[in-house]
Amino acid sequence: MSTKPVPDIVVARLPLYLRALTAMQSSGKTFVSSKEMAQWLGISSAQIRKDLSHFGEFGKQGMGYAVSELREKLRRILHLDREWPIVVIGAGHIGSAVAAYPGFASHGFRVCALFDNDPAKIGTSIAGLCVHDVRTLPEFVRAHGVRLAMLAVPAEAAQSVAELAVSAGILAILNYAPLNLMLPDHVRVENIDPALHLQHMTYYLG
């Protein structure tokens, strides 16, 4: 066995293709060429064809790709053909906004609980979700088989809370705290830090 793994950078673009296909589909298109998608996404058509070729031959020569078929294929590849429960850790501004964001549910992610360590917040309800004591996180994660977490706590608390989550079985963390989490290799971490993006952009604003 040991087939060469698909480069991570390619996997990262699949959700983009999925987004384009969903838009195409709702605008009634049934076939789309790599060139059209490329223009829509602002990348090259060769890249799209090469990326997709890692997973199979999805196109029809001379006419492009069947929109809904390719969309289904990508959903399966990304394991989006089922619902993913997620926990949000941290019920401050970011955690609350994240929990209320409708963009997750519409993609098959179900935010199922919020956790915090502030007694004033525990027991209250935010965006229709109960705020639990963070100490009950491991129990909850195990009981519900949750694998995904979004971490929105202050930087000082992030590392230890992340470890707690991982010890309970969390395998992937979307981290909003502005630091690098140090976690075992089997845990996938992606970071979102708007300040970093702004600092990147100001470089070009001479």
Added chain:
Amino acid sequence: MSTKPVPDIVVARLPLYLRALTAMQSSGKTFVSSKEMAQWLGISSAQIRKDLSHFGEFGKQGMGYAVSELREKLRRILHLDREWPIVVIGAGHIGSAVAAYPGFASHGFRVCALFDNDPAKIGTSIAGLCVHDVRTLPEFVRAHGVRLAMLAVPAEAAQSVAELAVSAGILAILNYAPLNLMLPDHVRVENIDPALHLQHMTYYLG
């Protein structure tokens, strides 16, 4: 002239170095080696040295880099040695959370106004900021010389609102709407889409 530009991917890492240096500084360190920073950030020391070498020779052989000096140099390179006013467009969940996020002010970004098209929100105050009619955006941007915008409106509205902002003089947009903005080349756009990250991660959660 026409010195070769620094690769964008290198520029994107400078804010990370800045973050590490700030942490080092507040923990009292005065010198730091590329190796220490590398461990802290989870990247290689060679990469840090190579990246920094694009901008000059900042280190001292045998001892590393003077923390506060390098920090100042990076701040200047990224044009963070001054305050940047920013407007937030869209006063929904995301816009409000973004406007309230303390992480911008602490990095020299000053959110100076919120804009929306909902009459029920216009005139109210969110996170201590007045919500303006989006139709007054061009006027405001010109009057205050704002160059940076964060866009947090629904996907359907994003393209046209972005064009409005650009026509008024906005040069860089941090876009939270889940689509690719099509804008003139001189405008810098960076995107934040948490759903994309989640979809990327589920690939690995077989």
Added chain:
DNA sequence: CAGTGTGAAAGTCTTCACAGCT
């Protein structure tokens, strides 16, 4: 003939490894 799938070429980015400085 329009458009895919793909080797090969070109381009970009990272790591190596070491001369040279303190």
Added chain:
DNA sequence: AGCTGTGAAGACTTTCACACTG
């Protein structure tokens, strides 16, 4: 000794360009 700065090597990514197919 300890660590930087950097060419050269290596790894990875994108683009090219065309044989092939419906």
